[in-house]
Amino acid sequence: MNENQDQNFVKVNYNLLASPKLNSTQKLFLSYIIGWQNNNKICFETNRNLALRFGKKYGGIRSVIKDLNTFDFFKSKSKDYDETTRTSGHEITVNIDKLEKFLSTEKPIVEPTSTEEQSNNEDNSNLPEAGKIDECEFEQFPTYDLDDIVDLTKILKILDFNESDINQFIQHFQTQQVTFDSFTDYFISLKIENKTKGYKGIIISNTQAEQLEKMFSKD
Known part of the structure; x- marks a missing residue:
């Protein structure tokens, strides 16, 4: 536009x-x-x-x-x-x-009963404090701002892609280094295309998508 x-x-x-x-x-x-x-x-x-x-x-x-x-x-x-x-x-x-x-097809939100709330509280009472698990998981992956430049081979290996998939990513961008924003745009578009009938391109697992989420800077 x-x-x-x-x-x-x-x-x-x-x-x-x-x-x-x-x-x-x-x-x-x-x-x-x-x-x-x-x-x-x-x-x-x-x-x-x-x-x-x-x-x-x-x-x-x-x-x-x-x-x-x-x-x-x-x-x-x-x-x-x-x-x-x-x-x-x-x-x-x-x-x-x-x-x-x-x-x-939206359904109305149903408020939990007091019994359900009590049950949920009891189920959660033995869980670690909120945020501790997430912080540990984030430490396993590098984090980036959207404007950061990333090396395709490096980031794709961290996400456990094979050599063939890595080469296809590089071929798409025609360069080895791109912004994290451009990388995530293409990554998400591929994840969406995975749902298309007859799709034969790069397969992105839910685990890889979750790992990418952890790479977004929290700042």
Whole structure:
């Protein structure tokens, strides 16, 4: 998209607005993408441009896209990688039919009874203090900010990819070093494509996806 926009406001569907499964930023972001689709256009922007449009920090808008990518109605595809700036744009689409199905099948949140709450508290009483396990797990993996430059071979070996998969990653980027942001964009797009019928590309396991999560800097 460019600065010559045909609209200066975002329309939000009432059913989407009422959804308890999505936060306000996600609802606004989806409505923004749908607005372009309603005008027969496809959103194609970088994280930095989107961050400016939504008044968020670079890492904040990256988090919005990453979380929405877990839903089958949302797709963000990394395209046109620029080796000079080590950045790429995103082609972002929303499958309206799948979104409407998601909104129509939402179930009301049921509050636990006092007996269930007591049972849950008893079950959790013997667990370690919150955060201790996570901190130990994070120490096993290097952490990166989105703008950090990563070596593809190094990070992929940490994630336990084989040589063939590593070569395919390098072939995609046409370089050995990329930003952590670009790497995670492509990684997530592959994970989504894994669910496509007849997919024959790089297979990403749930364990590898969980390990990547631990590499995001907590700062």
